[in-house]
Amino acid sequence: MNPIFDFTGKTMLVTGGASGIGLATAQALVAAGGAVGIADMQGEVVEQLAASIRGQGGKAIALPLDVRDAGATDEAVHTLEAEYGPIFGLVTAAGLSRPAPAEAMDEASWDLVIDTNLKGMFLSCQAAGRRMLAHGAGAIVNVASVNSLGGFAGRANYCSSKFGVVGLTDVLAIEWGRRGIRVNAVAPNGVDTPLVRNGIPRRFLTEVLENRTPLGRMAQPAEVASVIMFLLSDAASYVTGALLPVDGGLCAGYYTNRQGADLSSAALLSQGVYQETTS
Numbered sequence: 001m002n003p004i005f006d007f008t009g010k011t012m013l014v015t016g017g018a019s020g021i022g023l024a025t026a027q028a029l030v031a032a033g034g035a036v037g038i039a040d041m042q043g044e045v046v047e048q049l050a051a052s053i054r055g056q057g058g059k060a061i062a063l064p065l066d067v068r069d070a071g072a073t074d075e076a077v078h079t080l081e082a083e084y085g086p087i088f089g090l091v092t093a094a095g096l097s098r099p100a101p102a103e104a105m106d107e108a109s110w111d112l113v114i115d116t117n118l119k120g121m122f123l124s125c126q127a128a129g130r131r132m133l134a135h136g137a138g139a140i141v142n143v144a145s146v147n148s149l150g151g152f153a154g155r156a157n158y159c160s161s162k163f164g165v166v167g168l169t170d171v172l173a174i175e176w177g178r179r180g181i182r183v184n185a186v187a188p189n190g191v192d193t194p195l196v197r198n199g200i201p202r203r204f205l206t207e208v209l210e211n212r213t214p215l216g217r218m219a220q221p222a223e224v225a226s227v228i229m230f231l232l233s234d235a236a237s238y239v240t241g242a243l244l245p246v247d248g249g250l251c252a253g254y255y256t257n258r259q260g261a262d263l264s265s266a267a268l269l270s271q272g273v274y275q276e277t278t279s
């Protein structure tokens with residue numbers, strides 16, 4: 001293993017670790033030698049997961065919690081440190097979506113999404129960050145979204161929370177950089193997780209997402225996890241306050257159609273700059 005991506009001896013907390021991006025990140029960190037606290041409100045799932053990782057010789061403990069609960073989050077960080085030593089890394093992947101047209105969105109759904117995706121993330125950063133500040137070292141990766149960069153119909157609550165994640169990441173990077181802690185965020189495009197499989201119509205995936213994404217597909221959770229690992233690792237030792245797109249090129253341009261295969265003009269076609277495609 002490249003020593004720069006070797007997490008042996010490092011203790012890390014992953015929220016939302018029962019599923020999707022958080023699960024893939026927890027698994028990747030364990031495989032790289034790290035000791036991982038897997039936090040999620042799906043308590044039984046994380047208990048089974050951590051037991052299975054330990055059964056295979058890996059280091060993981062389950063931390064069932066609701067990221068909206070400051071006291072439980074604080075306690076989880078202390079439990080993790082008591083088990084595996086000073087916390088070095090935090091990945092905040094707990095999140096959810098409750099789409100509705102803005103004019104019909106109820107207050108409870110707004111509060112749930114903002115409280116989970118933004119306030120919950122802040123509380124995780126605060127609890128882990130306080131310990132990292134005491135140790136003088138640490139790295140945090142917040143899971144933002146391409147919806148941190150542009151709107152998405154039906155998601156006033158979700159997009160607002162994800163724009164907020166960028167502000168939170170920037171402020172923490174500024175406040176904590178000189179004290180040894182880097183804080184970055186990733187902005188995934190659609191990722192093949194239960195959040196997307198259960199929440200987004202198939203037709204949107206093929207006619208919009210795959211069509212407009214130069215790489216022509218969603219990401220797999222492991223493809224986001226590997227970028228998160230990069231940002232946690234010493235390979236990113238001079239990177240803080242960054243929002244790194246993991247988007248298959250989605251945000252590279254606005255006029256993309258058929259993964260960039262469409263023609264921009266007849267003149268360019270006649271000059272041979274483009275060739276007409278039929279498929």
Ligand SMILES: NC(=O)c1ccc[n+]([C@@H]2O[C@H](COP(=O)([O-])OP(=O)(O)OC[C@H]3O[C@@H](n4cnc5c(N)ncnc54)[C@H](O)[C@@H]3O)[C@@H](O)[C@H]2O)c1
Binds near residue numbers: 017019022116
């Ligand atoms: N899947 C995508 O296409 C995509 C794209 C961009 C960003 N994201 C973001 O990535 C993060 C992870 O999403 P995912 O796709 O892996 O979803 P997922 O549903 O597979 O996993 C999210 C996990 O968060 C947990 N969770 C939710 N609320 C919680 C709470 N209050 N306390 C503790 N745990 C809680 C859930 O139990 C679940 O295990 C989210 O913030 C999401 O917004 C996802």
